[in-house]
Amino acid sequence: xxxxxxxxxxxxxxxxxxxxxxxxxxxxxxxxxxxxxxxxxxxxxxxxxxxxxxxxxxxxxxxxxxxxxxxxxxxxxxxxxxxxxxxxxxxxxxxxxxxxxxxxxxxxxxxxxxxxxxxxxxxxxxxxxxxxxxxxxxxxxxxxxxxxxxxxxxxxxxxxxxxxxxxxxxxxxxxxxxxxxxxxxxxxxxxxxxxxxxxxxxxxxxxxxxxxxxxxxxxxxxxxxxxxxxxxxxxxxxxxxxxxxxxxxxxxxxxxxxxxxxxxxxxxxxxxxxxxxxxxxxxxxxxxxxxxxxxxxxxxxxxxxxxxxxxxx
Numbered sequence: 001x002x003x004x005x006x007x008x009x010x011x012x013x014x015x016x017x018x019x020x021x022x023x024x025x026x027x028x029x030x031x032x033x034x035x036x037x038x039x040x041x042x043x044x045x046x047x048x049x050x051x052x053x054x055x056x057x058x059x060x061x062x063x064x065x066x067x068x069x070x071x072x073x074x075x076x077x078x079x080x081x082x083x084x085x086x087x088x089x090x091x092x093x094x095x096x097x098x099x100x101x102x103x104x105x106x107x108x109x110x111x112x113x114x115x116x117x118x119x120x121x122x123x124x125x126x127x128x129x130x131x132x133x134x135x136x137x138x139x140x141x142x143x144x145x146x147x148x149x150x151x152x153x154x155x156x157x158x159x160x161x162x163x164x165x166x167x168x169x170x171x172x173x174x175x176x177x178x179x180x181x182x183x184x185x186x187x188x189x190x191x192x193x194x195x196x197x198x199x200x201x202x203x204x205x206x207x208x209x210x211x212x213x214x215x216x217x218x219x220x221x222x223x224x225x226x227x228x229x230x231x232x233x234x235x236x237x238x239x240x241x242x243x244x245x246x247x248x249x250x251x252x253x254x255x256x257x258x259x260x261x262x263x264x265x266x267x268x269x270x271x272x273x274x275x276x277x278x279x280x281x282x283x284x285x286x287x288x289x290x291x292x293x294x295x296x297x298x299x300x301x302x303x304x305x306x307x308x309x310x311x312x313x
Contacts, residue, residue, distance in 0.1 A: 014115060015297045017205055021212025035213025039269065042207035047110055048174035050200030051133075055178025056188060058127030065128060068255050072132040072262050075242050076139060079105045080147075088151070091226065095279035098151035102144050102275065103230045103288035104238070108268045109133060110171055111211065113261030115204040116300070117254070120313075125254045129261060130179055136262065137172040144271065148278040211269060215290060227287035234292050235299040239264045243307070252312050264300050266292030 024030040030038070083101045091097040107113070109129070117125050167173075181188065188196075242263045246256055267289045276282030307313040 009119060013119060014112060014208060017208035018212035018215070018293070018297075021209035022215055023212075024209070025213045030209075030213045032214060035210045038206055039210035039214070042111075042203050042210060043270075044170050046199060046203030046206060047114075048170040048200075048203075049196045050114070050203040051110075051171060052174040052178040052181075053193070053197045053200045054123060054126045055130050055175060056181045056193075058124065058130065058178075058182055064131050065255065067249060068128070068251065068258055069132045069135065071242070071246060071249065071251075072259065073135055073139065075245070076105060076136065076262070079238055080143060084147070095148075095152040095281050096226065096284045098148040099271075099275045099279060099282065099285040099288070100226060100230050101147055101151070102271050103227075103267045103285055103292070104233045106140050106144055106268045106271050107234075107262050107265045108293075109136065109261045109265055111204065111207045111269060112265045112296070115208070116265070117257045117261055118204075120257050120304070121254050125257065128254050128258050130175065132258065132262070134172065134175045134179065137169060137175065140268070141169055141172070144274055145278060148275055152279040211293065215293065224284075224287070226284060227291050230284075230288045231291040231295055234267060234288075235264065235296055239299075239303060243303070247310075247312055256307055256313055260300065260303060264296070264303050266296040 021030065021035065025032065025035060080101070083104055087101055088097050091100055110133075114126055114129070117129065180186070239260075242259055243256065246259045251259070267285075269289065272282055272285045272289050275285035279285075304313065
């Protein structure tokens with residue numbers, strides 16, 4: 001019973017917030033436009049404030065876990081390499097090939113991962129995400145547009161434009177500032193600290209509501225075989241491999257929660273927007289996003305329950 005309760009308490013609040021957003025749109029309280037704007041607010045302001053506040057207050061000198069950082073980064077890089085070598089053999093449409101690859105390796109750590117680890121081990125545990133999250137943000141924002149452009153046959157991204165996209169990413173900026181302020185012990189005035197903390201506290205909640213608001217069941221019904229295969233790889237196959245490696249390396253509790261944040265969460269919301277702009281389609285990217293978001297509620301629940309039953313979480 002403890003196993004089910006532990007897993008349920010971690011995942012169900014996330015389900016409720018997504019469902020609330022979905023229902024608010026059906027009731028006319030929100031529409032797709034306002035939900036999109038709410039998502040932009042969370043992306044540019046609310047979640048970055050939360051990231052900065054969490055990292056600024058954390059003792060990062062004692063929470064940087066290099067084996068965890070290396071496993072997260074090298075594991076993601078290995079997944080991308082395997083996908084780039086195998087997927088083009090099965091998907092001949094270049095644009096859909098790029099969307100498939102991005103949908104499998106690019107996780108929604110910021111919106112779903114952060115509240116998940118906070119539900120499991122408290123807000124302080126999110127500090128363990130600091131270093132790997134910062135590096136992963138760089139990797140996602142550099143690799144995704146390149147992969148989509150190369151496989152779609154589009155013109156290769158301008159290096160300056162790619163660099164600008166990376167350095168202006170609000171998640172990356174806030175994470176970098178939080179790490180800097182924490183390591184250098186830079187003081188933040190009390191009034192500003194309270195303001196940032198209060199604003200950031202609403203970030204994940206509103207982002208989840210916005211995600212529910214833009215969710216369409218028709219995308220789930222219309223999803224084809226490729227979307228289901230990508231979802232299975234994203235939520236089942238690669239998580240099993242990465243978590244097994246983590247357990248064999250001796251990782252436990254918060255460490256495994258961080259791996260869940262990177263490898264068990266659904267596809268990043270921004271993947272659809274990026275794919276739509278580069279491949280000029282984005283249909284497969286949208287289907288993968290919706291499928292992984294809906295199915296991840298079950299797969300994350302089962303993953304946490306199994307790890308809890310094994311005594312490693």
